[in-house]
Amino acid sequence: MIRLAVRAAILQADRVLMVNAYPGAQSDLWCLPGGGVEPHASLPDNLAREVQEETGLSITVGAPFLVNEFHDPDRRFHQVEIHFRATLTGPYRMTLADPEGIVNRARWVTRAELATLRHKPDGLAAAIWSMDAAGYDALERIVP
Numbered sequence: 247m248i249r250l251a252v253r254a255a256i257l258q259a260d261r262v263l264m265v266n267a268y269p270g271a272q273s274d275l276w277c278l279p280g281g282g283v284e285p286h287a288s289l290p291d292n293l294a295r296e297v298q299e300e301t302g303l304s305i306t307v308g309a310p311f312l313v314n315e316f317h318d319p320d321r322r323f324h325q326v327e328i329h330f331r332a333t334l335t336g337p338y339r340m341t342l343a344d345p346e347g348i349v350n351r352a353r354w355v356t357r358a359e360l361a362t363l364r365h366k367p368d369g370l371a372a373a374i375w376s377m378d379a380a381g382y383d384a385l386e387r388i389v390p
Contacts, residue, residue, distance in 0.1 A: 249325045252293040253280035254305055254332035255374045261354040262374055265300060267366065269348045276365040278329060279303075279349065293330055300349040302341030305332040310380045314367040316388040323388065329373065 255278055256263045267275040281296040283289065290307035297305050308331035317324040342350055355363065360371045366388070 247324075249323075250283045251281055251325055251327045252283060252289050252296065253278035253327055253329045254293055254297050254307065255311065255329060256297075256303070256305060256332045256334060257374070258334060258338075258354060261356055262360065263301070263303075264353055264355055264360070264363065264365065265349045266351040267348075269350065274364050276353075276363050278370070279352070280327075280329075281346075289328060290330070293332070297332070299346075300342070300344045301352060302339060302343065303334060304336035306335050307332050311376075311378075312367070312369070312373040312380060314369070316366065318388045325388075327367070329370075 254263075263279060264276040265279045266273060267277040279297045279300050280293055281300070283292045284295075287295070293307050294305055297303055310328050310330050312329040313326070314329070315324065315326050340352060342352060344350065357371055357375050360374075
């Protein structure tokens with residue numbers, strides 16, 4: 247079964263918001279905020295909900311800019327992610343109260359700082375700071 251997820255590239259003063267990708271302090275893998283899509287809600291509505299749940303931030307969802315896939319054949323896990331541009335609409339008061347208990351760290355990073363972080367997908371930095379239309383980042387093996 248394929249899991250569909252959405253992610254938000256929220257740029258503020260040329261910094262993008264990144265969150266930890268796995269629970270606990272042991273993982274050094276980062277990704278954009280977002281998560282799994284629930285049925286009967288649009289992709290933008292799902293994304294706004296996920297960002298609110300994970301960070302307490304309110305956003306307006308813009309255009310998609312990247313589609314990528316992850317898989318872990320050993321666990322029979324396959325996820326397709328659609329990344330959207332997003333802007334903050336409310337006050338900047340981040341609260342990390344993810345109901346799923348995954349997101350417990352967040353940081354605003356520049357493109358140069360993102361290059362020093364272990365993150366997924368691999369092509370994220372180039373896609374975030376590009377004004378090109380949505381691209382496809384080929385299937386990657388997930389690494390915890």
